[in-house]
Amino acid sequence: MAKGFGARVLTPQQEKEVKIIKRSILKHFQCLKEPRTGRRQDHNLTAIVTIGILAVLSGADGFVAIEAYGKAKREWLEMFLELPKGIPSHDTFGRVFGMLETEELEKSFLSWISSLTEKMDIELIQIDGKTKRGSYDREKGLNALHSISAWSSERGLMLAQKKVDSKSNEIKAVPLLLKLLNIKGAVVTLDAMGTQTEIAKQIKQGEGDYVLALKGNQGKLNKQVRDWLVLVSCDQS
Structure with missing residues (x-):
């Protein structure tokens, strides 16, 4: 002691x-x-x-x-x-x-975290990209450090993380991150960068559900969702 x-x-x-x-x-x-x-x-x-x-x-x-x-x-x-x-x-x-x-x-580490989260019955997993503050240095020619993480807000626990070369490569990193997670029965949330057909399909194949964000620049899909919401609103009125 x-x-x-x-x-x-x-x-x-x-x-x-x-x-x-x-x-x-x-x-x-x-x-x-x-x-x-x-x-x-x-x-x-x-x-x-x-x-x-x-x-x-x-x-x-x-x-x-x-x-x-x-x-x-x-x-x-x-x-x-x-x-x-x-x-x-x-x-x-x-x-x-x-x-x-x-x-x-x-x-x-991921094996350990997975064993803990199974016992904690985590249901909501947030996937988000981050840029480390102060990591960009123009004089030294250092690019900013980017990563994408899976986070349990209920437990205040990071479940997994992947480093990405640039912010534009976050989309490619999401499927790799999902492979590290047990998403069965969980609800996975992503911002607009993760609103991709293949990502949604991967979550469903893992027996999870998802909540995806939409931006105005996602023209066709954005319009389809808006039209559907108007239709639902009319049916309920």
Whole structure:
């Protein structure tokens, strides 16, 4: 335990929750391939990855912030993680995450999130594109960083994310993002960029429903919907 803290007495319910968290983490992250070789390891990989992910989900925006999160939550983290040397430094977090295989980490993370969302019975999934503020640098020739995310507003949880080369490529990224999600029984919402026949078809094939936005520049479809709404309005009057 952290220095300065006595042994915390947990209620039976809290003990049960800690066991569930530990079992879930080990199941989904223990299989990650250890990238460090030929050196003494003060911190195990599962602990580093888990603290990093929990910190980012809590709003941490860098490795210094991840270290600060770990130190603030150390007593709680020690309930389900092995931390014999305490919380890793921000340099350790940066070095280890830089060595990990991105696809392998993403696969483990999405598997973990999927197991959680199934238990939480999430019904509404919002898909939206974002441009990272301050990522564009004309002098250095750096383009803005774009990504597309699937978000559960009910739980405040990002379910999946894909990086895109430019904002114009968001349409191509949506089908790839949908493949990462279990949308059975869910309602998927998208803005006008996602109002595409193939995207709607993919959602239905996944046994989900959808709410799609329309803009005026989507001429033919926009007119068809307007005409249908007028017809329905007349039938009900």
